[in-house]
Amino acid sequence: MKKWNVVAIGAVLALATATFGASYAADKLKVGFIYVGPIGDLGWSYQHDLGRKAMEKALAGKVETTYLENVPEGADAERSIEQLVRAGNKLIFTTSFGFMDATLKVANKYPNVFFEHATGFKRAKNMSTYAARFYEGRYIQGQIAGKMTKSNIIGYIVSFPIPEVISNINATMLGAQSVNPKVKFKIIWVNSWFDPGKEADAAKTLIDQGADILTQHTDSPAATQVAEQRGVHSFGESSDMIKFGPHAQLTADTDYWGGYYTKRAEDVLDGKWKSEDTWGGLDSGMVVMAPYTNMPDDVKKMAMDTEAAIKSGSLHPFKCPITDQDGKTVECKGGSHLDPGQILSMNWYVKGIDDKIPGK
Amino acid sequence: MLETLSNILHLIFSESFILTVVTASTPLLLASSGELVVERSGVLNLGVEGMMIVGAACGFAGTYWSGSTLVGALCGMLAGAMLSAIFGILTLGLAVNQVATGLALTIFGVGLSGLIGAQFVGERIVPAAHLYLPALTSIPGIGRIVFGEDPFVYVSIALIIGIWLFLYRTRAGLVLRAVGDNHASAHALGYPVLRLRMLAVLFGGACAGLAGAYLPLAYTPFFIPGMTSGRGWIALALVVFASWRPGRLVIGAYLFGAVSILGLALQPLQLGIPQQVMNMLPYLATVVVLVLISRARGTAGSAAPASLGMVFVPDR
Numbered sequence: 001m002k003k004w005n006v007v008a009i010g011a012v013l014a015l016a017t018a019t020f021g022a023s024y025a026a027d028k029l030k031v032g033f034i035y036v037g038p039i040g041d042l043g044w045s046y047q048h049d050l051g052r053k054a055m056e057k058a059l060a061g062k063v064e065t066t067y068l069e070n071v072p073e074g075a076d077a078e079r080s081i082e083q084l085v086r087a088g089n090k091l092i093f094t095t096s097f098g099f100m101d102a103t104l105k106v107a108n109k110y111p112n113v114f115f116e117h118a119t120g121f122k123r124a125k126n127m128s129t130y131a132a133r134f135y136e137g138r139y140i141q142g143q144i145a146g147k148m149t150k151s152n153i154i155g156y157i158v159s160f161p162i163p164e165v166i167s168n169i170n171a172t173m174l175g176a177q178s179v180n181p182k183v184k185f186k187i188i189w190v191n192s193w194f195d196p197g198k199e200a201d202a203a204k205t206l207i208d209q210g211a212d213i214l215t216q217h218t219d220s221p222a223a224t225q226v227a228e229q230r231g232v233h234s235f236g237e238s239s240d241m242i243k244f245g246p247h248a249q250l251t252a253d254t255d256y257w258g259g260y261y262t263k264r265a266e267d268v269l270d271g272k273w274k275s276e277d278t279w280g281g282l283d284s285g286m287v288v289m290a291p292y293t294n295m296p297d298d299v300k301k302m303a304m305d306t307e308a309a310i311k312s313g314s315l316h317p318f319k320c321p322i323t324d325q326d327g328k329t330v331e332c333k334g335g336s337h338l339d340p341g342q343i344l345s346m347n348w349y350v351k352g353i354d355d356k357i358p359g360k
Numbered sequence: 361m362l363e364t365l366s367n368i369l370h371l372i373f374s375e376s377f378i379l380t381v382v383t384a385s386t387p388l389l390l391a392s393s394g395e396l397v398v399e400r401s402g403v404l405n406l407g408v409e410g411m412m413i414v415g416a417a418c419g420f421a422g423t424y425w426s427g428s429t430l431v432g433a434l435c436g437m438l439a440g441a442m443l444s445a446i447f448g449i450l451t452l453g454l455a456v457n458q459v460a461t462g463l464a465l466t467i468f469g470v471g472l473s474g475l476i477g478a479q480f481v482g483e484r485i486v487p488a489a490h491l492y493l494p495a496l497t498s499i500p501g502i503g504r505i506v507f508g509e510d511p512f513v514y515v516s517i518a519l520i521i522g523i524w525l526f527l528y529r530t531r532a533g534l535v536l537r538a539v540g541d542n543h544a545s546a547h548a549l550g551y552p553v554l555r556l557r558m559l560a561v562l563f564g565g566a567c568a569g570l571a572g573a574y575l576p577l578a579y580t581p582f583f584i585p586g587m588t589s590g591r592g593w594i595a596l597a598l599v600v601f602a603s604w605r606p607g608r609l610v611i612g613a614y615l616f617g618a619v620s621i622l623g624l625a626l627q628p629l630q631l632g633i634p635q636q637v638m639n640m641l642p643y644l645a646t647v648v649v650l651v652l653i654s655r656a657r658g659t660a661g662s663a664a665p666a667s668l669g670m671v672f673v674p675d676r
Contacts, residue, residue, distance in 0.1 A: 186628035
């Protein structure tokens, strides 16, 4: 069985390489994308693909893009990234945390190709990192949840315990506590970024256990749809999921990558590309809140005020002092708030979260 | 300790928990029922995941255009059967290796469903209606569980009972098992080995297609590429762990569903069990329980078809 598996995959690969290799364009910059899910996930990968399309439109005639979707994280990713290199792509975006080591490996092997890895922390001379400050949107969601909940139980569906997921849970909690000290979280780890069935099961379970607001860090609209069916509220993730929860969705923490992708491709075209770390938030337009819906006007106003305050810099979701789960005060490296390094490597919960980080 | 235990028991026997379990188990039962018949005829079709995902896309398409769950379910079954026909023609007609063809079918199916389904991403349909019998459905506790499910659930139960009756209580079922156990002898006795296998393969395809259609029509009523998330592979494994017996298949499918949902439901209770253990529990529990059942039955344990996966070319 193993042997045939390899043969089958090999055949598919050969075919894929032949298809990619066949399209030559003399002066166009070839840009490749690796997605962890299908582009139709209506969440994370979908938003990256919107970014790719926006770049293609903005730089029409100057770039040519290719993407590979549904690429598993881990060792297999390396092969897919190399495949894009061999197909002649000079700028490659790898759009999930789990592609970090694979991207670095391939980047070291091909110094003349530029790599961009989303949400990671490892860089090289030809490898940049970029991420969005999702936690800013999560803080606003936390405040809305704190105001809107009647049971004081917020259900939270999560994928994997990476720093971004943890910092988002913390930001939601800090937002919720800022308006409602009685809020409790029920957290379910589903160990997958994308499994609509399991996400729906988790959503039902959380509602059965008393949650009246659902939020998620997984990529499908399943939870929002369950919330709609069961008459509770929810937040969309990555994309605006209002279509699946016209009465349920309160807002969504959405990502817009088009501006960044266009700029980076332009930099390569102009010979100005350099390795750096970009971290854009609400102010840069990389994070955009979907319309505030299904809430009273005073809650909506509060959300908009908070959004404006975060944009202007007068409010930081991780403003000090912050107490961790065990009651210890967290060291404040960024002056009045946590510094980016602390947020990007977060592996602890803030006070009030009744859960244990898996594997800790 | 005692309080925790009573909490857990309370959870397991709650109506909402059982309803969630039924929904999670039904696609597994539907897909593995079909594969059980296929394998009992001596054919190993590893393409269940591919047939399921195409069934999901076509099932959604059918309901989207017609507005009827029944039409969607039939479209899913037809799509699954058509895909399995390709498998049947290759492996039975042309005697191609079954393992390779099955794997190729999955890869093909995943791509095909993405193509068919691309236009439906983000579209909405009315989910399958649940049964409602005024007096019965409102019985507290068990009413909704027994009399308030969606039609797929009842079909899956009827299907596996039908398969059991067919395999063990009909002559045709006996012939099918004979073909799976020793195709040369069955052929020598004059039974149409390849024709029977083809019918079994088509039946398995239709079941997988129906299981796939269940996902966008009832489980999570929208279509998204890749939404089967490996359920086809679990269905395949269940057939083996159930040692090719219909009764054990029901136990296996529901046990797998129940333990997966339990793994999710226990997390917020903070029992101190590592979440990774919770996630492997469904696999572990299913394997252990089914192995124990087999052991308890002694030598009558496995009904593994002796000709499983072997190519048969009748000499003329």
